Amino acid sequence: xxxxxxxxxxxxxxxxxxxxxxxxxxxxxxxxxxxxxxxxxxxxxxxxxxxxxxxxxxxxxxxxxxxxxxxxxxxxxxxxxxxxxxxxxxxxxxxxxxxxxxxxxxxxxxxxxxxxxxxxxxxxxxxxxxxxxxxxxxxxxxxxxxxxxxxxxxxxxxxxxxxxxxxxxxxxxxxxxxxxxxxxxxxxxxxxxxxxxxxxxxxxxxxxxxxxxxxxxxxxxxxxxxxxxxxxxxxxxxxxxxxxxxxxxxxxxxxxxxxxxxxxxxxxxxxxxxxxxxxxxxxxxxxxxxxxxxxxxxxxxxxxxxxxxxxxxxxxxxxxxxxxxxxxxxxxxxxxxxxxxxxxxxxxxxxxxxxxxxxxxxxxxxxxxxxxxxxxxxxxxxxxxxxxxxxxxxxxxxxxxxxxxxxxxxxxxxxxxxxxxxxxxxxxxxxxxxxxxxxxxxxxxxxxxxxxxxxxxxxxxxxxxxxxxxxxxxxxxxxxxxxxxxxxxxxxxxxxxxxxxxxxxxxxxxxxxxxxxxxxxxxxxxxxxxxxxxxxxxxxxxxxxxxxxxxxxxxxxxxxxxxxxxxxxxxxxxxxxxxxxxxxxxxxxxxxxxxxxxx
Ligand SMILES: Cc1ncc(C[n+]2csc(CCOP(=O)(O)OP(=O)(O)O)c2C)c(N)n1
Ligand SMILES: [Mg+2]
Numbered sequence: 001x002x003x004x005x006x007x008x009x010x011x012x013x014x015x016x017x018x019x020x021x022x023x024x025x026x027x028x029x030x031x032x033x034x035x036x037x038x039x040x041x042x043x044x045x046x047x048x049x050x051x052x053x054x055x056x057x058x059x060x061x062x063x064x065x066x067x068x069x070x071x072x073x074x075x076x077x078x079x080x081x082x083x084x085x086x087x088x089x090x091x092x093x094x095x096x097x098x099x100x101x102x103x104x105x106x107x108x109x110x111x112x113x114x115x116x117x118x119x120x121x122x123x124x125x126x127x128x129x130x131x132x133x134x135x136x137x138x139x140x141x142x143x144x145x146x147x148x149x150x151x152x153x154x155x156x157x158x159x160x161x162x163x164x165x166x167x168x169x170x171x172x173x174x175x176x177x178x179x180x181x182x183x184x185x186x187x188x189x190x191x192x193x194x195x196x197x198x199x200x201x202x203x204x205x206x207x208x209x210x211x212x213x214x215x216x217x218x219x220x221x222x223x224x225x226x227x228x229x230x231x232x233x234x235x236x237x238x239x240x241x242x243x244x245x246x247x248x249x250x251x252x253x254x255x256x257x258x259x260x261x262x263x264x265x266x267x268x269x270x271x272x273x274x275x276x277x278x279x280x281x282x283x284x285x286x287x288x289x290x291x292x293x294x295x296x297x298x299x300x301x302x303x304x305x306x307x308x309x310x311x312x313x314x315x316x317x318x319x320x321x322x323x324x325x326x327x328x329x330x331x332x333x334x335x336x337x338x339x340x341x342x343x344x345x346x347x348x349x350x351x352x353x354x355x356x357x358x359x360x361x362x363x364x365x366x367x368x369x370x371x372x373x374x375x376x377x378x379x380x381x382x383x384x385x386x387x388x389x390x391x392x393x394x395x396x397x398x399x400x401x402x403x404x405x406x407x408x409x410x411x412x413x414x415x416x417x418x419x420x421x422x423x424x425x426x427x428x429x430x431x432x433x434x435x436x437x438x439x440x441x442x443x444x445x446x447x448x449x450x451x452x453x454x455x456x457x458x459x460x461x462x463x464x465x466x467x468x469x470x471x472x473x474x475x476x477x478x479x480x481x482x483x484x485x486x487x488x489x490x491x492x493x494x495x496x497x498x499x500x501x502x503x504x505x506x507x508x509x510x511x512x513x514x515x516x517x518x519x520x521x522x523x524x525x526x527x528x529x530x531x532x533x534x535x536x537x538x539x540x541x542x543x544x545x546x547x548x549x550x551x552x553x554x555x556x557x558x559x560x561x562x563x564x565x566x567x568x569x570x571x572x573x574x575x576x577x578x579x580x581x582x583x584x585x586x587x588x589x590x591x592x593x594x595x596x597x598x599x
Contacts, residue, residue, distance in 0.1 A: 013098075018070060080101035094223065105170045223284065236350070241258055259273050295321065405437040407491040438457065473554055
């Protein structure tokens with residue numbers, strides 16, 4: 001068949017089963033947008049957003065729930081550049097999204113076309129994506145486009161996944177080519193990367209002999225849908241499971257073997273158990289600094305003497321941060337299943353509900369839960385974020401999806417709320433991008449219309465992409481936002497207070513005339529056509545949530561929360577390397593002593 005470049009894009013998206021293309025058109029993308037109308041019809045729906053960053057976050061949220069990618073389209077120049085934060089967030093968290101950007105006609109490139117970047121290289125905006133996308137392409141003729149589209153899908157969906165960018169010159173969108181398009185099975189592999197049997201035997205042998213085995217699960221477990229294998233293996237070994245921020249939800253947190261999380265934003269029980277492990281099985285995770293308490297020996301990990309088995313799809317993660325005893329490159333599900341199978345052929349499962357190790361796990365778990373309960377039961381008014389987290393959790397269904405991005409709400413949902421099912425805790429784990437929650441929750445709701453979707457978000461974060469409430473209203477996407485309004489970037493103020501001293505907490509509050517002040521976010525939501533209300537007392541949370549869900553459309557519950565330190569957040573756990581200025585005397589000396597213990 002003969003297709004224009006725009007039509008090649010649309011046909012490939014349709015054959016890949018992509019349901020939505022999200023973006024904002026401009027003169028740089030007219031050939032593509034016309035093809036969407038011409039060729040897309042009902043097969044590919046176009047979603048307009050109000051900012052291109054939001055388009056990528058929406059696709060990101062969609063993928064995390066649906067497990068299939070969306071496409072994003074932008075015009076040339078600023079439209080394309082606006083996606084940068086979205087693409088980088090996807091890259092760090094290994095989330096596939098296809099970003100299609102418009103650019104100068106091939107025959108005009110370098111002349112200074114409207115919105116072209118060309119002072120160093122012609123039509124050079126693509127270079128901005130080089131460090132933040134898994135792969136980038138710029139077809140210089142329409143005949144190259146069909147193969148590039150196929151390679152783009154193969155690249156983003158194979159191996160460690162990630163975002164890709166295809167930059168489309170305006171003429172390439174409109175020129176035509178004779179093509180035969182094959183189905184996805186003709187150009188990209190399916191099926192998992194299988195582990196090496198010899199390594200599985202070594203891992204199995206180590207785990208079989210372990211007295212205090214621990215499993216650490218990261219986002220790779222969820223990406224590989226390996227949660228059943230994770231649970232079976234943990235129960236077989238009687239091993240507690242801790243997760244990273246991206247891994248939260250991979251293991252039910254009301255399971256007696258769950259010790260929640262390790263790291264600087266982790267839990268006391270998670271840190272205690274990983275630091276004492278004799279054998280650690282780390283799956284689909286990369287030992288990032290927050291997860292490890294900045295590598296300070298003995299705070300979260302002590303590797304060695306702990307013997308590490310690291311299973312990951314990406315060979316570059318193995319041995320990167322800690323020395324491994326066994327490093328296995330494989331799909332998390334295939335790897336866990338293989339270890340489990342090996343163990344099953346060698347012996348009987350341990351009784352994971354009895355024994356000294358199990359008792360230790362229960363004591364640690366109960367100690368932590370008692371701390372959380374105390375925070376959650378606070379009757380303080382205005383409500384604390386801890387109490388808010390508890391009220392939201394108590395209101396929601398077991399399979400409700402909660403979306404967080406940065407600030408105290410992210411940290412406290414992570415630490416203090418139990419998550420029971422995979423893909424119900426969505427968070428920008430590695431890039432911690434403010435502005436992510438509002439659009440990502442829309443993507444999540446599109447992917448799971450039958451599940452409750454709540455964006456639990458700070459006022460600062462909310463204000464970075466609040467314009468997407470217009471998108472929510474336009475398409476009737478009933479996400480519910482709980483905005484914890486403490487009139488400021490209070491996580492940062494609290495960090496200053498905790499590390500440098502309360503008197504040095506400056507520059508992170510929203511003040512007018514020296515007093516905290518905030519726009520009325522509930523009124524803002526109503527101005528967009530959403531349900532919106534503002535509350536501040538603990539016992540108002542659940543009734544307000546009930547009204548927000550009953551409203552049936554997008555809704556904002558603005559919760560005026562306690563803003564005074566330390567009730568504004570929750571106690572720190574673990575350690576984090578936050579450099580202290582050399583002029584800070586004792587604080588600096590302590591920092592240097594602690595830093596000296598990093599490995
Ligand atoms: C885009 C972006 N800019 C800056 C930061 C640094 N940062 C991390 S948390 C935070 C404050 C978040 O404020 P808010 O959303 O109101 O939540 P709060 O901490 O007040 O609960 C900031 C500025 C970030 N994570 N992302
Ligand atoms: Mg705030």
